[in-house]
Amino acid sequence: MNEADFIAALRGLASNPGARGLEDDAAVLEFGGETLVLTHDTMVDGVHVLEGQDPADIAWKLVAVNLSDLAAKGAEPAGVLLSHMLGADDHRFVTGLREVLDSYDVPLLGGDTVRGEGPRVWGCTALGRATHTPVPSRGGAKVGDAIYVTGTLGAAMLGFEALRGGDEADSTAYRRPRPRLEEGRLLAPHVTAMMDISDGLLLDCWRMACAAEFVAFELESDSIPVADASRRAECIRWGDDYELLFTAPVGVDLPVPATRIGTVTDTDFAPLWLDGEALTPEQGLGYQH
Ligand SMILES: Nc1ncnc2c1ncn2[C@@H]1O[C@H](COP(=O)(O)OP(=O)(O)OP(=O)(O)O)[C@@H](O)[C@H]1O
Ligand SMILES: Cc1ncc(C[n+]2csc(CCOP(=O)(O)O)c2C)c(N)n1
Numbered sequence: 119m120n121e122a123d124f125i126a127a128l129r130g131l132a133s134n135p136g137a138r139g140l141e142d143d144a145a146v147l148e149f150g151g152e153t154l155v156l157t158h159d160t161m162v163d164g165v166h167v168l169e170g171q172d173p174a175d176i177a178w179k180l181v182a183v184n185l186s187d188l189a190a191k192g193a194e195p196a197g198v199l200l201s202h203m204l205g206a207d208d209h210r211f212v213t214g215l216r217e218v219l220d221s222y223d224v225p226l227l228g229g230d231t232v233r234g235e236g237p238r239v240w241g242c243t244a245l246g247r248a249t250h251t252p253v254p255s256r257g258g259a260k261v262g263d264a265i266y267v268t269g270t271l272g273a274a275m276l277g278f279e280a281l282r283g284g285d286e287a288d289s290t291a292y293r294r295p296r297p298r299l300e301e302g303r304l305l306a307p308h309v310t311a312m313m314d315i316s317d318g319l320l321l322d323c324w325r326m327a328c329a330a331e332f333v334a335f336e337l338e339s340d341s342i343p344v345a346d347a348s349r350r351a352e353c354i355r356w357g358d359d360y361e362l363l364f365t366a367p368v369g370v371d372l373p374v375p376a377t378r379i380g381t382v383t384d385t386d387f388a389p390l391w392l393d394g395e396a397l398t399p400e401q402g403l404g405y406q407h
């Protein structure tokens with residue numbers, strides 16, 4: 119079973135509307151007059167971070183990728199719970215954790231600590247409060263909407279290569295992603311659909327188009343902001359950038375800088391098009407476990 123097969127097998131167990139059919143970045147629960155947004159992400163040594171990487175970076179990334187899912191729902195963080203597997207340089211993990219929690223003013227609420235064999239694994243649950251309802255979903259794109267991204271894609275890939283190669287180039291985008299919390303909050307009232315891009319722009323566009331049903335995402339590659347134009351194809355597939363991908367009606371005055379990369383259409387026989395060519399996940403659109 120791969121990741122998509124396993125999540126599909128869980129769908130029958132996740133009938134509560136809060137689970138959003140396991141087709142969104144986060145769960146959404148009405149609770150005590152508030153709307154809670156809940157998400158969980160796991161990182162594995164050697165899979166999500168390089169073996170031997172500074173644990174301060176690992177702590178930063180662990181919290182940041184979870185906050186990014188809250189950002190995609192326009193939620194403000196209420197706190198995080200962490201799971202930690204003891205190992206080398208745990209004091210550096212604590213240092214990085216303090217840095218990320220202070221940077222985003224997020225309370226640490228609890229977690230769990232274990233020792234075990236095999237590669238180290240870290241988990242984080244982030245809890246947030248919706249700032250706008252209905253909470254944007256992945257599935258709301260409408261025919262005629264424009265498709266946008268914040269920031270630039272491919273910087274994490276370049277950062278990964280710099281860190282792995284030990285060269286002088288800047289690896290910050292890979293080591294210390296910055297969740298777009300402020301942008302997500304400002305955008306939430308204006309978007310028809312929103313998600314964060316963790317697994318690569320093309321794969322996440324495919325998911326957003328499939329979640330909406332009966333729409334296609336038609337993208338123009340030249341319009342997509344990439345960190346290295348000579349490696350455009352890789353920049354829009356590699357992932358780990360944690361920018362926001364969203365759709366909004368044409369003409370909406372956006373409250374934050376973003377780049378239009380395409381249009382939602384009713385083209386009915388394929389959900390994703392790049393420069394007029396239909397793409398499928400079998401062609402390698404992004405990162406899949
Ligand atoms: N093991 C699991 N148990 C329950 N739900 C799961 C499990 N794995 C994934 N899901 C659910 O499947 C959906 C898609 O998850 P996915 O991890 O692709 O989203 P994401 O968290 O936005 O992405 P990323 O992990 O790349 O940050 C979400 O609703 C998530 O909660
Ligand atoms: C050492 C190393 N090799 C490759 C990558 C690339 N990568 C791994 S998982 C992932 C998507 C997000 O994960 P998930 O969907 O599990 O949240 C990406 C882009 C990396 N980050 N580190």
Ligand SMILES: [Mg+2]
Pocket residue numbers: 142143186187190313314315316
């Ligand atoms: Mg997400």
